[in-house]
């Protein structure tokens with residue numbers, strides 16, 4: 587079975603390539619080779635390769651910039667996605683489209699189910715939701731939503747926080763981190779595994795379910811996440827000492843894009859469907875930090 591992965595220089599794309607499964611022919615393309623702003627290039631590439639599945643990890647993920655760069659955001663996250671969905675469905679191929687917790691408005695008090703009402707608060711969320719609708723217009727396509735994605739490489743909160751801890755401690759500065767946005771981190775290693783398992787399972791037995799959720803287990807805040815990153819990084823010798831952190835509210839940390847105050851995803855249906863248990867977010871953080879130190883050691 588041939589699988590095309592887009593956005594292979596990104597966090598999830600690179601992890602999917604790293605975690606390649608035996609007996610699958612995996613073709614990974616980066617932004618130069620498969621640019622979602624170049625619809626014709628995407629269409630031709632897909633028709634040329636005719637993969638059975640496409641995992642679209644490519645996206646415009648700069649949430650604040652998306653408020654300003656509207657056309658680019660919607661072209662990449664919605665209309666480009668439709669090009670993939672439509673083209674692969676023309677020969678019976680299928681799309682696994684990666685989406686986000688930011689399709690929700692955060693007004694719920696319990697974790698979001700796949701069919702809960704969507705009401706994005708920002709342009710990034712709007713564009714990703716449109717990408718979902720446009721994918722599901724074509725038969726066989728699936729949506730996998732995730733939240734607070736991070737891994738041992740790439741641009742993410744955990745690695746940024748590691749640096750901040752390092753520098754803030756040296757300069758005796760206090761970090762200020764938002765404590766009133768709740769959700770759950772998702773590590774790329776577990777998420778890549780879920781993508782592969784979902785494709786295998788769906789190829790054998792098409793389920794009625796079209797939208798899946800996956801994150802690590804538990805609910806936390808950015809403040810707790812930042813605190814734990816410092817604590818474990820110190821334990822593993824990745825930093826000399828964790829910096830002090832002061833919890834602040836979202837209203838004291840102004841950003842262009844509004845973010846939901848609560849965006850934990852209920853992943854029970856996915857967990858049951860695949861027979862895979864979620865990993866507690868603290869355990870997953872330890873694994874990612876170990877993997878990060880291993881990568882650093884090899885450099």
Ligand SMILES: NC(=O)c1ccc[n+]([C@@H]2O[C@H](COP(=O)([O-])OP(=O)(O)OC[C@H]3O[C@@H](n4cnc5c(N)ncnc54)[C@H](OP(=O)(O)O)[C@@H]3O)[C@@H](O)[C@H]2O)c1
Pocket residue numbers: 593594595596597598599616617620621622623642643644645646647662684685686687714731732733734735736740741
């Ligand atoms: N990161 C999160 O916290 C988070 C949370 C929930 C859901 N998600 C979703 O999960 C998926 C994977 O996220 P990620 O964190 O792995 O993202 P990422 O690290 O930002 O990777 C996305 C990749 O897409 C590429 N890209 C940008 N514009 C493109 C274009 N026009 N054509 C083709 N590729 C383009 C990027 O290249 P450049 O970097 O060179 O622009 C990058 O390599 C995305 O669909 C995202 O929306 C992410």
